[in-house]
Amino acid sequence: MALRTILTYPHPILRQQAEPVTVFDQELKTLVEDMAETMYHAPGVGLAANQIGVARQVVVVDRSTSEHERTYITLVNPVISAGEGKVVDDEGCLSVIECYAKVERFRTIHVTAQDVAGNPLEFDAEDRYARIIQHEVDHLRGTLFIDRLSSLKRALYKKKLKKILQEQE
Template sequence: MALRKIITHPHPVLREQAVKITEFNRALQELAQDMAETMYHAQGVGLAGNQIGVARQIAVVDISASEEERNYIVLVNPVLSDGEGCESGKEGCLSVREYDAKVERFKKIRVIAQDAEGNPLDFIAEDRFARIIQHEVDHLHGILFIDRISRLKQDIYKRKLKKLLTEN
């Protein structure tokens, strides 16, 4: 397993539509393990392929019951449906530096995907788990959480990003 570099906005790979995965092999399983290791190292709760420069439909999501635990699920080629209820909640992102905002998401969703071995997954996700999955699946479609906030908040973030980029 290896740590991968997390790509940050405004890198163009974050806006790419991720390609469907058709080969389930050891390399894919290693990619998933690397992604999980990278996510935990960065103290994240989810990570999509685009975020490490791999525009393929894969995401890892933390499902640990406690902070000491490291348990995650791999979602390959995820499709979300049957969204129910709406809830606004604070989100941040490993690829969007030093910014968080409230985002409206479905409270409950159905997830159809495959695991890293190609086995089918079909389950209902609710609340925080559903929010994280929606956030990561957005990445696979080239959408960042900042695309789901008001113009005013987007402008505030753009000014902050400009300042961050000129400081580095």
């Protein structure tokens, strides 16, 4: 396992549509292990492959029920086929530095995907778990959570980011 660099907005790969996974091999398993290690080190609760520069449809989502546990699920080629209820809650993103905002998401979703071995997965998710999955699946489509904000909030964030990046130079 290895830590990977998490790319940050406005890196162009974050806007790319991720490619479906067709080969389930050791390379994919290594990618998933690296993603999980990177996610927990960040620390985060979800990570999409394109956040580490790999434009493939793979996400890892934390499923831990306690602070000292590290349990995650891997979703390969995930599809959200249904959503019910609307909930507004705070979100942040490892690829969108220094930005937290309220975002509306479905409260309950239906997910189909494959695991790291290519076996089919199908389940319903709700609340926090559903929010994380929706956030990560958005990444695979090239969508960031800031795209779900009002144009004013997005413009304010871009102005803030420009200042942050200038200070880092």
